[in-house]
Amino acid sequence: MERDIAMKILLKNAALLNEKETKHIVIQDEIIQSIISERMIDDQLFDKVIDLEGKIVLPGLTDMHMHLDKSFTYPTIRNRSGTLLEAIEQFQAFEPYMTTDLLVKNMSKSVERAIKHGTTTLRTHLDGGTDDYIKRVVEAFSIVKETYKPYIHMESVLMCDFNMDEALEKSVRWAMENGMDLVGGAPHLSEDTEHNLERIFDIATTYDVDIDIHVDESDDPEMSHLPLVCEFTKRADYSGRVIAGHCTSLSAMEEKQALTIIEQLREEDVNVVTLPGANMYLLGRNDKGTIRRGLTRVRELDEYNVHVAIGSDNIQDPFHPYGKADLLQMALLCSYGAQMTSEAQMLRVLEMISTIPSELMNRDGEIAPGKEATFVILDTKDQKLVLAEQTTTRETWRKGKKICSMKECVKWEG
Numbered sequence: 001m002e003r004d005i006a007m008k009i010l011l012k013n014a015a016l017l018n019e020k021e022t023k024h025i026v027i028q029d030e031i032i033q034s035i036i037s038e039r040m041i042d043d044q045l046f047d048k049v050i051d052l053e054g055k056i057v058l059p060g061l062t063d064m065h066m067h068l069d070k071s072f073t074y075p076t077i078r079n080r081s082g083t084l085l086e087a088i089e090q091f092q093a094f095e096p097y098m099t100t101d102l103l104v105k106n107m108s109k110s111v112e113r114a115i116k117h118g119t120t121t122l123r124t125h126l127d128g129g130t131d132d133y134i135k136r137v138v139e140a141f142s143i144v145k146e147t148y149k150p151y152i153h154m155e156s157v158l159m160c161d162f163n164m165d166e167a168l169e170k171s172v173r174w175a176m177e178n179g180m181d182l183v184g185g186a187p188h189l190s191e192d193t194e195h196n197l198e199r200i201f202d203i204a205t206t207y208d209v210d211i212d213i214h215v216d217e218s219d220d221p222e223m224s225h226l227p228l229v230c231e232f233t234k235r236a237d238y239s240g241r242v243i244a245g246h247c248t249s250l251s252a253m254e255e256k257q258a259l260t261i262i263e264q265l266r267e268e269d270v271n272v273v274t275l276p277g278a279n280m281y282l283l284g285r286n287d288k289g290t291i292r293r294g295l296t297r298v299r300e301l302d303e304y305n306v307h308v309a310i311g312s313d314n315i316q317d318p319f320h321p322y323g324k325a326d327l328l329q330m331a332l333l334c335s336y337g338a339q340m341t342s343e344a345q346m347l348r349v350l351e352m353i354s355t356i357p358s359e360l361m362n363r364d365g366e367i368a369p370g371k372e373a374t375f376v377i378l379d380t381k382d383q384k385l386v387l388a389e390q391t392t393t394r395e396t397w398r399k400g401k402k403i404c405s406m407k408e409c410v411k412w413e414g
Helices: 084-097 100-116 131-147 166-176 193-207 226-235 255-268 276-282 298-303 327-337 343-351 355-360 383-389
Strands: 009-016 023-028 031-036 048-051 056-059 061-066 119-126 153-160 182-185 211-215 242-246 271-274 308-310 375-378 394-398 401-406
Touching: 056 061, 056 383, 061 100, 061 308, 061 327, 061 355, 084 131, 100 119, 100 131, 100 394, 100 401, 119 131, 119 211, 119 394, 131 153, 131 166, 153 166, 153 193, 166 193, 182 193, 193 211, 193 226, 211 226, 226 242, 226 255, 255 298, 276 327, 298 308, 308 327, 308 355, 327 343, 327 383, 343 383
Parallel strands: 009 048, 009 056, 061 119, 119 153, 153 182, 182 211, 211 242, 242 271, 271 308
Antiparallel strands: 009 023, 023 031, 056 375, 375 394, 394 401
C-alpha cells in the first residue's frame, strides 16, 4: 500500500523576526521545506494556502521554568507577607492536601493556558519535600504529560529538598527512575549549601541527567553561591548542562563582584533563567522608598554571552498570585524591569522566550528549512510592537498543524 502523500501547505507573507521583507513558508511532512523570498508564487502548487498578510510568526515559545504543581493554588494558599519564605512555608503546609486528582487538574489548567498563548515546549519544577508528595506529583505529571503529548513537549525537574536527608534522597532517586527528566533544588536555602549541591550533582551524574536549580533567589548581596555552582560544574565536567534560575542577588551586589561571577558562569557554560513576575513580586519587600526591581542582571549576562531565558515561574499561587502562562507577558515585564527597551533589545527579549530557551533545552526551535514546523502566529504586523500590543489573537502550530487558536472579540454596543 502506498503511503499517503502529506499535505503541502504554503503560509504566504509571513513576517519573521530580524527580516525586513515578508517570506513564504512551505510546510510538508511536519517540516519546513523551504522559506521563499520571491513575491510571486503559484498557489496551485500547494494543497492549502494561507495568506498571513504580514503577521508576525515567532518560533514556538519555550517556557523552561514553571511550577505546575503549585499553579492555581491561590487564593486557597495565601502569602500575607509577600515573601519567599512564607510562600514556601504555606505551600509545604498544604502539600498533604494536594491529591493526585487536584494536581492533575491544576497542572492541566496551566498547560492548556500555556498552549493557547503559544507555548509548545515547557519544563516544570516539581517539589520533592516528602516521600508521599513525590509519589503523587510524579504520578500526576506522568498523566498530564501523556494527555498533552500531541500538543506540547514537556519536561520535569524533581526538586531536591534543601535539607534533604538520606531517606528523602532515596525517594528522589526513585523519581529519577520513574520518569523525571532532570534534577534540581534550591541549595542556597539549605543549612549546608555545599552538601546539598554535592547530593544534587551526585544524583545527576548517576542518572546522566542535566541540572536545573534555583540559585541565590535573594536581594541580599552577601548571598553568593553561583561561584560554588561553577566549581561543582567544573568538577563534574558538566559544562553546558547546568541551568541557574533566578540569580537575583547578582543585582544586589557591587558591579565588580557581579561581573566576576558572570565571567565564571560564561567560563563554565552555566546559563540563566530569569523569572520577572515572581521576582518582582517577592523581592525588595524590606526596601523603603525606592524598591528594587528584583531581577538578575539580564543585560550584563547577555552582553557577556551567558544565555538568558525568560520563564513564567509561578502562576496564581502563594509565590506569585498573578500570571496566566503567557510568555509575552513575562517578556514585557523583563523588558520593563531590565530596561531592555531599544529595538534591538526588544527583539532579544523575544528570543529569550523562543530560540534561546529552546537551545538550552536541546530542542530545535528555529524557523528555518529542515526544522520542525512549530510556531505561533500573532495578529501583529510590526516586530517592534509585539511586546506593546500583547495581542490576544494567536494561532499555535505544532509539527505543521494548527493545534489551537484564540481570537479577540470586541463588540460595540449602541
